[in-house]
Amino acid sequence: MIWDNLHIAFFIFFTAWALGTIALFKSYKNSKAQFFSSFLPAIANATLLFFIVVLWIQIERPPLKTMAETRLWYAFFVSLITWGIFLRTKVKSLYILGFIMSTVFLIVDIIHPEYQNKNLMPALQSPWFIPHVVIYMISYAVLAAACLTAITGLFQSKKTGLISQDNILLTMKLIYPGFALLSIGMIFGALWAKIAWGNYWSWDPKETWALLTWLFYLLCIHLFHAYPKRKKLLIFLIAFSFIILIITWMGIRFFPSSMNSIHLYG
Secondary structure, three states: OHHHHHHHHHHHHHHHHHHHHHHHOOHHHOHHHHHHHHHHHHHHHHHHHHHHHHHHHHHOOOOOOEHHHHHHHHHHHHHHHHHHHHHHHOOHHHHHHHHHHHHHHHHHHHHOHHHHHOEOOHHHOOOOHHHHHHHHHHHHHHHHHHHHHHHHHHHHHHHHOOOOHHHHHHHHHHHHHHHHHHHHHHHHHHHHHHHHHOOOOOOOHHHHHHHHHHHHHHHHHHHHHHOOOOHHHHHHHHHHHHHHHHHHHHHHHHOHHHOOOOOOOO
8 A cells, every 4th residue: 555655755755855955055155056956846746746646546536535635735735836936936934834834744644644544524525625725725835934034034124224125025925925825715715615514604713713814914915005114014014914824724723712613623
């Protein structure tokens, strides 16, 4: 069974990304390092894709039914898309963040082999599951990179006394696609909810916080355009928006009001 070889695929994936990360920090003075930092993630992504294809052939169905199978897709798409964005933007923080997120998903599959046979609840066994969740994961990764970029600019300003306009522009270049993906993910979620539960929107705690996250990032965009000189305020708002995002993603389950949420899957 291909699952028995997941640790091998993980080793290749992790080694390729780790070597790419090392090359990334030497790339500013070495053209070969620049090449390897861009090329090695391709090997990592090809390894995961090969594993998924072989799994698909072995089980004779799309691998979208169990928790372990969906985490494979998370790892693959987060790795692939954050690498693709890095090739366009050269943002190192995004490169590393994609590596870390994908690694965590794979480690969970390795240390919890029981998830390989643990079926998702019926509502999650939907064609909407992968696009909805993966788009959200990618948007979270991009917005995390935007937050890191903004905070980096804030610390750099303590040396110069000024917040770099280039830093702000780079941060906003990440905010825009992150916000767009957040919007698409929310729309997909509403369509999925209509099929699964009969309503596009039910003001579930998770949905409410997702909307709150969306509104805060919309406020960041408006602040950038309406008050372009309020750079420090914009950076603090971006950082606070990311805190709201983290609460929406991982913290909502600890709220008493969320105990009956339909978004708590166990």
